[in-house]
């Protein structure tokens with residue numbers, strides 16, 4: 017996904033009712049939605065909504081029933097006319113367009129998939145998929161060709177001549193998707209497209225959508241009231257409440273940096289280990305050492321940072337070579353050996369997008385911090401046990417207070433501590449080699465971060481200390497605050513008025 021803006025929503029407000037301008041003036045005066053409704057019977061559907069959608073991303077609009085998701089989605093192709101504000105697609109303001117221009121934009125750039133499929137039951141799959149092209153007057157041969165291609169894309173090859181009534185719910189929604197794709201639109205608008213499906217089929221369809229997105233690179237704006245679905249498929253999520261957007265962010269941002277208590281309550285109870293990735297809990301690998309350095313430098317770095325192991329990299333691109341342990345390095349120094357000779361090359365490593373669920377067993381079994389490396393072997397970060405626990409603690413599964421201390425004693429017990437070096441005969445400070453100089457302050461394992469989870473002054477950066485899983489890691493401020501029951505979206509029994517066949 018690049019960061020080119022595909023669609024931009026600026027100050028969109030929608031007032032339902034006969035006197036929308038009254039609603040706008042009262043909004044400007046600061047009245048609440050319920051006050052406006054009481055006074056004027058005008059319903060505020062959307063209140064000053066702003067966001068951008070990037071080319072090729074899946075942008076999920078989510079929120080509880082009645083929060084304004086469908087209204088917002090339908091404003092994007094002007095199936096609902098916004099009362100105020102602008103919508104730009106590829107920089108063109110569609111709110112200014114005349115009917116002809118709007119029709120062309122809908123045909124060329126936008127496709128829509130509805131929750132209740134909106135198919136023509138007595139037509140074949142092929143004719144349903146080709147329907148939008150048919151009403152555009154595209155000749156039969158050409159529209160069938162395009163429709164067949166779309167049918168294949170959604171995995172329904174061979175079903176062209178089936179009747180809609182013969183299909184399962186999941187297959188019907190594939191037809192809906194194929195119909196939207198037949199036009200080859202840049203942007204797919206999907207309103208609760210999978211909500212009517214059984215859970216397993218729904219999960220399959222989510223996987224299909226992700227794989228389709230990989231293949232066809234559409235920009236997808238997907239409405240959902242299901243948090244798990246939003247977290248699974250969304251590159252970014254806009255969370256709505258009462259016609260306003262309360263937060264826009266990646267799934268990880270929504271989980272780890274909720275904008276307010278509403279968002280916190282909304283995401284309470286989510287299994288973070290499924291959503292968070294290695295990247296989200298890794299720390300900067302600092303310090304690291306070049307493979308060309310000698311044992312002296314390694315020892316100095318380990319002393320300065322109060323760590324007992326250090327990652328070894330090669331070249332500007334920080335290609336991970338392995339790890340060295342302080343005991344081995346001291347030995348190498350004594351015997352005049354190189355750093356590489358005591359390096360452990362096959363340290364455990366994971367990809368940045370590995371879900372925490374898979375990281376947990378690896379870190380549990382590992383003596384060292386896990387190295388996070390990209391495809392070309394570059395060391396991106398390291399994962400220590402405590403930061404995994406810290407990230408999970410926010411869900412309330414692990415008591416926040418337990419994290420640093422328990423881990424500290426556990427790690428100390430494993431003997432992973434900087435060995436006490438016996439000072440040789442006393443020398444003047446000038447005579448001492450770097451590794452003979454005492455650390456600037458006493459380094460005690462597990463205590464090299466301040467009480468607030470930040471490194472103490474002079475520790476060489478924020479959260480960059482390698483200490484073999486002993487540091488407490490950043491425990492988010494909200495940790496432990498979400499012990500309450502998850503905020504569940506209420507069941508929906510609606511079908512959107514006018515969700516029937518509408519071709520865009």
Ligand SMILES: Nc1ncnc2c1ncn2[C@@H]1O[C@H](COP(=O)(O)OP(=O)(O)OP(=O)(O)O)[C@@H](O)[C@H]1O
Pocket residue numbers: 032033059060061079080081082083084085086087088241508510
């Ligand atoms: N045609 C309409 N006339 C009047 N009010 C409307 C109309 N359509 C929507 N609303 C109101 O606008 C608000 C937002 O409705 P919308 O359908 O966009 O919610 P939603 O988030 O899609 O909900 P759901 O999850 O139930 O589909 C609600 O208060 C709704 O009652």
Ligand SMILES: [Mg+2]
Pocket residue numbers: 085086087512
């Ligand atoms: Mg809706």
